Amino acid sequence: MNNLSSFVHLHFDKSANELGDIEKRVLAKAHERKIISTDINAALQAESSLGERMADGIARIGGSWGFITTFLVFLVVWCVINTVVLATRAFDPYPFIFLNLVLSMIAAIQAPIIMMSQNRQAERDRFEATKDYEVNLKAELEVLSLHQKIDMQVLTEIAALRADIAQLTQKIGG
Numbered sequence: 123m124n125n126l127s128s129f130v131h132l133h134f135d136k137s138a139n140e141l142g143d144i145e146k147r148v149l150a151k152a153h154e155r156k157i158i159s160t161d162i163n164a165a166l167q168a169e170s171s172l173g174e175r176m177a178d179g180i181a182r183i184g185g186s187w188g189f190i191t192t193f194l195v196f197l198v199v200w201c202v203i204n205t206v207v208l209a210t211r212a213f214d215p216y217p218f219i220f221l222n223l224v225l226s227m228i229a230a231i232q233a234p235i236i237m238m239s240q241n242r243q244a245e246r247d248r249f250e251a252t253k254d255y256e257v258n259l260k261a262e263l264e265v266l267s268l269h270q271k272i273d274m275q276v277l278t279e280i281a282a283l284r285a286d287i288a289q290l291t292q293k294i295g296g
Contacts (some may be wrong), residue, residue, distance in 0.1 A: 148256050152263045159257050162250050174242055181239035184232055196219075 134141060139150070151158045170178075183189050200221055204212040214220040 144252065144256055148259045148263065152260050152267075158260045160253060162246070162253055166246055166249065176229070177235050177238040178242060181236045184236060214243065238247070264293070 134145060148158060156271065169173075200214070204214050204218065204221075205216060
């Protein structure tokens with residue numbers, strides 16, 4: 123345990139008690155030699171509810187050029203039908219009060235759904251940033267661990283070379 127606390131203090135510049143949950147989790151994974159990276163999309167998809175997935179789908183469709191183009195065509199067709207084709211018996215004559223009502227209702231529903239999707243995107247970004255931090259921290263720990271191993275190997279080889287030189291010096295001198 124003393125070796126672990128000196129490792130923690132050396133690499134994190136604080137005691138083991140001062141480590142946060144993320145650092146502790148990364149340290150445990152590094153100690154177990156397990157990977158820490160995950161498929162973020164799969165993790166978020168598994169946690170999302172039906173309503174959240176629907177909000178994402180509606181926002182994805184509602185924010186596309188295909189939807190905008192289709193909706194513009196619908197508006198033009200509505201106006202043409204109610205002014206030209208059904209000039210005398212239009213079901214929504216100019217100034218298109220019913221169309222305004224429909225558009226208002228769509229906007230009233232679509233705006234909060236898009237905001238829910240944006241909130242989920244912000245959650246995704248925070249989750250991804252946390253995962254990136256964990257992976258980067260583990261990579262740094264692994265690199266530092268490799269540096270320690272190489273340094274120990276070099277020190278061992280230097281000690282062995284010194285011993286060999288000392289033996290050669292004694293043979294030559296003696």
